[in-house]
Amino acid sequence: MATKFTFSLPLRISYQCPQCRTHSARSIRNASMPRPFSTASSTRAIAAPAIDFSSTDKVPPPNMQNARVVPASPSYFSGRPDFTDNLLSLQALLRKYQTLPTVAPGQAPRVAWRTVSQYRLLVGEPVRASKYHQIIEVLKRLNQIHPAVMPPDLHAAMQIYKRDLNPYAVVKRPAIIDADGRACGIGRRKSSSAKVYLVPGEGEVLVNGKSINHVFGRVHDRESALWPLKATNRVDKYNVWALVSGGGTTGQAEALTLGTAKALMVHEPDLKPALRRAGCVTRDPRRVERKKPGKLKARKMPAWVKR
Amino acid sequence: MPSSICWKCLSTTLTQPLRHGSIKPRIPIYLPTLAFSTTPSFQLPLPAKKSSGVKVTPKKGTKSLVIKKGKFQAENRARRPAPGERKALRKRIVLSNVNALEVQGMQNIEVENMSDQRVEGQVLRLPGPIVDQLRAVEAFKPTQSWGLFQSPGTLMRRETVDMGKLIADMSGEEGGSRRTVKMVLVGEKGSGKSMMLLQAMTMAFLKGWTVINLPEAQDITIGHTSYQPLPSSPPSYIQPAYLTNLLRNLPTANPHLESLQFSQPTSSDLPIPIPPNISLARLASLGASDPEIAYPIFNLLITELLSPGRPPVFLGLDGLAHAMQDGTGYTAPNLKPIHPYQLMILEWYFKFLAGRRRLPNGGIVMAATSQSNAPKVPSLDLALSKLEGSVVTRAGQTVPQKERNPFMRYDERVMDTLKPGRGIQVQRLPGLSKEEARGLMEYWAKSGMVRERVSEGLVAEKWAVSGGGVVGELERAVIRMRV
Incomplete structure (x- = not known):
């Protein structure tokens, strides 16, 4: 009869701490513990822990010929052992806590889970998107457990699947009107950026300390800059004091549009739908398209030459 | 009748006044003075090019650029504007x-x-x-x-x-x-x-x-x-x-x-x-x-x-x-x-x-x-x-x-x-006040140059666009730039 003997291949335990001469904790790591990013194959962690020959409580196997190495996890023999372990442990947690009360659908805290490519980097295995989706499904169900009764171990287990920065946790600082009655808005367009201060007034406009007709020679640009006020019929209700830099005249004028609209929304938040209809709320993300090799500009092809 | 002075003397009289009173100048003396003309010499018409006589024909087999004189070019003989007309x-x-x-x-x-x-x-x-x-x-x-x-x-x-x-x-x-x-x-x-x-x-x-x-x-x-x-x-x-x-x-x-x-x-x-x-x-x-x-x-x-x-x-x-x-x-x-x-x-x-x-x-x-x-x-x-x-x-x-x-x-x-x-x-001269701008815009509207109603909002907008009622800019914004 073959004796099962937990034994690891010395070659596979290559990670050894040079100071303390002890083996890393990675060998006993499982999916419930967060681990650092690694591109190395994670199968070595699944492999069996090192045999401690110095300890005396372990009796040597009676039958040395039949002794063999047994991996720590049965997933060692699967194609994606870390993934399999993770999925199984999550399913085990779900089985364990499935009777806990849940929140109403849609009321669960918003969580940004790691994408499949981020997960692949984490485990170092070529996990398919559809397989990772199984994990996500379980995580979504676990996330529905009411936060008041969320067990700490479950919370810790879910933590490693969350993105490092939760975009939903970022709360925008609310814009305020300062003690002098000014509201500030920042607008950008192309490569220009504008900082616009709006105060209640009679329609005076100063851009970079100059009158608007000195900054923008084109009447069209001046009208663009003041378009949010015009569209909401507020030109004679506010004074504009703006700083604008970068880019060209059109970009600067349209950066002012966005900045003015944002500052106006601080004074009067109810104007947001009107401003959106006027096209002043969304930042235009277009930039100059990069030049490509083989082309004269971004898309322009050289003239056709016969031979 | 031959002239009383020789040709050599004549040429000197043209450039310098006669010193001796024995010969009375019959010919008016033209002293060279600075011409009060600021027209630079490069504005003179270029001298006509002489034809070289030998016409260089392109080598056989080489293509030369030939621009055909089309119908348009032949007919483009409109009268040039007279001096000062433009x-x-x-x-x-x-x-x-x-x-x-x-x-x-x-x-x-x-x-x-x-x-x-x-x-x-x-x-x-x-x-x-x-x-x-x-x-x-x-x-x-x-x-x-x-x-x-x-x-x-x-x-x-x-x-x-x-x-x-x-x-x-x-x-x-x-x-x-x-x-x-x-x-x-x-x-x-x-x-x-x-x-x-x-x-x-x-x-x-x-x-x-x-x-x-x-x-x-x-x-x-x-x-x-x-x-x-x-x-x-x-x-x-x-x-x-x-x-x-x-x-x-x-x-x-x-x-x-x-x-x-x-x-x-x-x-x-x-x-x-x-x-x-x-x-x-x-x-x-x-x-x-x-x-x-x-x-x-x-x-x-x-x-x-x-x-x-x-x-x-x-x-x-x-x-x-x-x-x-x-x-x-x-x-x-x-x-x-x-x-x-x-x-x-x-x-x-x-x-x-x-x-x-x-x-x-x-x-x-x-x-x-x-x-x-x-x-x-x-x-x-x-x-x-x-x-x-x-x-x-x-x-x-x-x-x-x-x-x-x-x-x-x-x-x-x-x-x-x-x-x-x-x-x-x-x-x-500062910019116009809003009342003055309004009076002007109402005049423009009555003359048919402004189609929309001259309201408080329109006046305020155009006043702001013209940099605070700068009247030339106001005119540009209201009656010149009509979309």
Whole structure:
């Protein structure tokens, strides 16, 4: 009869701490513990822990010929052992806590889970998107457990699947009107950026300390800059004091549009739908398209030459 | 008959005057003098190319570029514009447009209402005779949009009404009001400086003043009219053609010169015999008839106009920077550029502006600066800034007074003319108020140039877009840029 003997291949335990001469904790790591990013194959962690020959409580196997190495996890023999372990442990947690009360659908805290490519980097295995989706499904169900009764171990287990920065946790600082009655808005367009201060007034406009007709020679640009006020019929209700830099005249004028609209929304938040209809709320993300090799500009092809 | 001198001697007589009195020169002696022509030689037509005779044919097998003379090229034989035709078209002034709507209830500008506070913010029509007079002094500019309206009208802004009050006050009979007001109009581009000059001249005409206007200082200094030196030291130059034109327009501009009698001067050094008891208008036309006598007649006329009992005088000049720049388009015989102050007409004007000469019957000397067509004259900028002091803009910004830059060379003649203490006022023309802008826009709407209703919101928007009611920009935004 073959004796099962937990034994690891010395070659596979290559990670050894040079100071303390002890083996890393990675060998006993499982999916419930967060681990650092690694591109190395994670199968070595699944492999069996090192045999401690110095300890005396372990009796040597009676039958040395039949002794063999047994991996720590049965997933060692699967194609994606870390993934399999993770999925199984999550399913085990779900089985364990499935009777806990849940929140109403849609009321669960918003969580940004790691994408499949981020997960692949984490485990170092070529996990398919559809397989990772199984994990996500379980995580979504676990996330529905009411936060008041969320067990700490479950919370810790879910933590490693969350993105490092939760975009939903970022709360925008609310814009305020300062003690002098000014509201500030920042607008950008192309490569220009504008900082616009709006105060209640009679329609005076100063851009970079100059009158608007000195900054923008084109009447069209001046009208663009003041378009949010015009569209909401507020030109004679506010004074504009703006700083604008970068880019060209059109970009600067349209950066002012966005900045003015944002500052106006601080004074009067109810104007947001009107401003959106006027096209002043969304930042235009277009930039100059990069030049490509083989082309004269971004898309322009050289003239056709016969031979 | 053979000539009494040989050919060799003849050629020397052409270049130098004969020394010995034995031979009397029969041939007129042509001394070489500097030609007063500024036309550079490269403007001469190129000499015709000689045909080389040998025609180089391209080698066999090589392709040469052949441009076929098409139908279009052959037929493009339109008449080329005559000399001066294009300029006349460019300088053409159209003062009315029959397609524009007639504005109902539009008042004329009159002696009664020109200083009335109630017409502030209204557009008043320029009466027909005044329009002719203004045309004669070339007060209208081709860039102004007179041609968009049925009849020429002008906005009575606050500064205009103040000017009307001043002119009305100075036209009074009291002796104390017979003073000389010297004024320089400044303001940003399109703020209405030339228009202010026009309005002041209109009101001077209404009050029966004599108006002498130098409509564009650039025309005097860029070297486009003939000039000749005066026997004076330092050398001074007159521009006979320009003076002739000025004298020709004077009687048209000032019809009251017909009724003013020429008092025979005591000095008898007149260039031509002048008949007694002629009117000043006749005297001016006499001067306009011959460029040779234009300068003495001009002097005579000015003396007459400034003699006691004559009406007040308005002296206008537009484009001051051109008249104060460092050098003109003219050159002296030593090939150095002539300074504007050496041109008689400008020197004459600046004497009045600086207060070296008075207008004994009272009057206004008004010069307008220009922002769109002006050379950089640091001396003028500094002098005006010193006269004006620090300026507080409507937006609350303080523009400090300029200081003398130690590394800059200033023209002391300009600095002296505009020295503080000479009593020269600097009148800054700010943007229109919203009420004035509204009055103007309502006039435009009545003339059919604005389609939408002139509401509070529209006025506010266009006022803001025009940089706070800068009237030229307002016009651009409202009636020029129509989408």
